[in-house]
Amino acid sequence: MTTVDHTPGTAAAGRSPLRGWLAVLAVTLGIFTLMTSELLPVGLLTPIGSDLDVSEGTAGLMVTVPGLVAALSAPLVTVATGRVDRRVVLAVLIGTVGAANLASAFATGFTVVLIARFLIGVGVGGFWSLAGGIALRLVPERHVPHATAVIFGGVETASVLGVPTGTFIGDLSGWRTAFAVVGLLGLTALVLMVCLMPRVPAARTVTFADLPEVLRGNAGLRTGIAVTFLVVTGHFTAYTFVRPVLREDGVDGGMVGVMLLAFGIAGICGNFVAGALIARRLRATVAGLSLVLTAAMSVLALTGTGAVTTGALMVLWGLGYGAVPVTLQSWILDAAPRATEAASSLYVSAFNLSIALGALLGGAAVESAGAAGVLWIGALLAFLTLPLVLRRPCRPGVAAGRAGEEPKASGTPSGLDRS
Template sequence: MTRFVDSKLTLREWLPLIGITVSAFIFNTSEFMPVGLLTGIGASFGTSEGVTGLIISVYAWAVMLLSLPLMILGSRLTFRPLMLLVIGVFCAGQALSALAPSYGLLMAARLVVACAHSVFWAIAAPVAVKVVDERHAPMAVSAVVTGSALAMVVGLPLGRMVGLCLGWRQTFGCVCAVSALVLAYLAVVFPKIPASKPFTLKQLPGILRNKVLMGIFLVTALYAMGYYTGYSYIEPFLLQVGGMDERVVTMALVAFGIAGLVGSAICSRFYRGHRWAFAVWVVAGVALALALLRPAALGVVGVFAVCMLWGIAGSGYSIVYQAEIIEFASDGEQTVAMAIFSGIFNLGIGTGSFIGGGVCTFGTIAHVGYVGASIALLALLYCAFVLIKHMRAQSSK
């Protein structure tokens, strides 16, 4: 197909990339919808904040446990049927979530969604790179991350508004309907992409010996743990500690998401020329935002400023470290390395949410930011003084 402009994507490349980006938007919206609906879900089932927050923790831990084994099984399929299967399972899980009559069955339905999630985020970035020319690989990864960031801008606040107006069940129902449309769209436009050679456990030691990949996994575990110690409880924090009304909380979440788009744009434009600086900065930005969360709660302006810093650094992290995994993993290892990354990220999400729930239950919700910042600081120190050295050394070979 002729290119519109020599350096730009063709329509044949754009169509599936748009579908993957919209899928990323839907998956990310679904994963974090409970953050904006915790109060409503808890009221429906008579559960406390800490218990309701387990929906986030257990979901994340399931993704952690399932990512590697499901991706090893999935590597036997070519990417087209694998992507369609994953979105189909996701759609079914959303329908079950909307209909769940009890807290336990809602948790079970979320575990069905977690199965789809664990494979989707392992293949999203590698597949996005494969549907475009290799020169546009960073832009393809950025598009996937932009879909995630848009979930913060539109998906999460919109889900919260639907939940407030119609109930949390209708929010899950809407995600089910949209994912069914995306499934139909991708069935038409998604190209046939040959799968990489099936990954076997015999290849796993190669990933485990890679100092850069192992360093990224460690930083990611600490980073996500710190991040979600605070973020999982951002809604009740702003309501209770900040004393804000529902509309202002929704606008703060919108600001968070807009900042994610800004971070995505900044990274896609400048990251390649400043790789090491970005690798450190995106971790430092989140640690700083968490540390400032409690002082910022004294005023609306402070809260919005912290949300902007947090959102910019958070979306930047996803772009930078997914791109580095693709850079430092061999072609046959990329999807499994991404599955491990996704699993470890979700280990951090689940553990951070669990720690945040403990802070809320046995301490005070006002301190979730400080606790999260102390964990994120460990990620920053390791990144700045160990990981960057390994990345420089391996890049110079």
């Protein structure tokens, strides 16, 4: 790996902490917009499909396409832009996403929407993989952990609140309005980044050779990627088609947005609960969220008693999924503390590939087995994480920060040994 010699935090030295935090908030708004853009169709599949004359299964491609593209673009953009000012790269990516959402809002056919979704996938993968380490360059070193948490909070908040809010707007004013609002939000983030972010020269260049190297010999990282794949694929197999799931359970169309909003509020609570637990109980937290997701989706597949029971199960589901991003990101960073950029790139790829595969699998299942089928598949995949999580704790092997760097000997178990 080629390296430009910068000490973490040096780039932020001498700058106003307030200006640095404003830049962090601009990046957070950007990543919130990106993730909301990727998942926005989840709550709007039925009206979009009806308006553009495609089935709900076909409409699910609006989630599959950006997920697949993001999985590829995360490492590609990281490598291709290795020497480019990070402010420029992030601004171009968020601007592209804002314009793509506006194009979707005015699209007259499904093909135009899919092209726009392709561009959104490029933005999501590239932005997320670079934004994870940007706090080092924006705020003083003592503020880096909190700033990083705020930036990743944009991912979590989008996952649990962006979709419900977009669905609510879509139910009130139409799905095109929801896309237009997110598009304007992306352009707002672009303006704020240009105005508030300093120049951020590349501190380190990642090569393609670093990506397999960071996985080789690091059982903890491989386990984290596998758990991410199963949990996120299972969740999105069912959640992509949550609207037909809720309608089949007797929920009125006008209440779907309210249900998803309850899901989102529960998800925020799950995020905070997980944040309090992972410092000492990382492995147990991952096992717990897997059990909660399994239980929520299984019982939801069995019941058909109406809005109250369904709403309670949606809250339980939201609690479980709200814990996923912060918990799995912590697992990845614990597993590869000296290769965070390369490991994060792999994690972003796995996360987004799982979103795409979940939507694709759910589309096939909903066409052949109905709404209950996607819930059973989601529950099964979540349950399959337990043998991985509960087996003997594994310690990282090669988690080098540079290609060919030998791991330092340590008598202290990795964070993955936490119960």
